[in-house]
Amino acid sequence: MALVFGAATSWGAVQTADTVTILKAENLSCGSCAVRIKKALESEPGVTSVEVDIDAGKVTVSHDGKAIQAARVASVVTDAGYPSTVVKTAAKDGSEKEVAKAGDVKKSMGVGCSCCNKN
Ligand SMILES: [Cu+2]
Numbered sequence: 329m330a331l332v333f334g335a336a337t338s339w340g341a342v343q344t345a346d347t348v349t350i351l352k353a354e355n356l357s358c359g360s361c362a363v364r365i366k367k368a369l370e371s372e373p374g375v376t377s378v379e380v381d382i383d384a385g386k387v388t389v390s391h392d393g394k395a396i397q398a399a400r401v402a403s404v405v406t407d408a409g410y411p412s413t414v415v416k417t418a419a420k421d422g423s424e425k426e427v428a429k430a431g432d433v434k435k436s437m438g439v440g441c442s443c444c445n446k447n
Pocket residue numbers: 356357358359360361362440441442443444
């Protein structure tokens with residue numbers, strides 16, 4: 329079990345970030361969107377780091393594949409107001425895992441930040 333630092337989790341348990349999941353998120357257009365997504369994900373047990381690319385609408389999440397699965401990662405971001413689908417989820421050792429399709433992504437328009445909702 330590897331110790332992974334850099335997580336903004338407060339509960340302090342040891343987590344293994346053995347999985348990287350890439351999401352495509354909609355409605356992502358400014359820095360506060362990125363912060364919102366990071367906060368939502370980092371409060372989930374098992375998530376160790378979150379990278380948000382606003383221009384690409386891409387969210388890269390390192391997480392413990394057992395503690396939280398890709399579909400759950402996508403639904404957390406969706407619930408935060410950014411409808412998301414799993415683009416890819418893979419073990420960090422390079423072996424591909426089956427991509428979990430977040431088939432039940434629900435549209436939650438109008439929940440994003442005010443700057444996004446302007447356009
Ligand atoms: Cu925004």
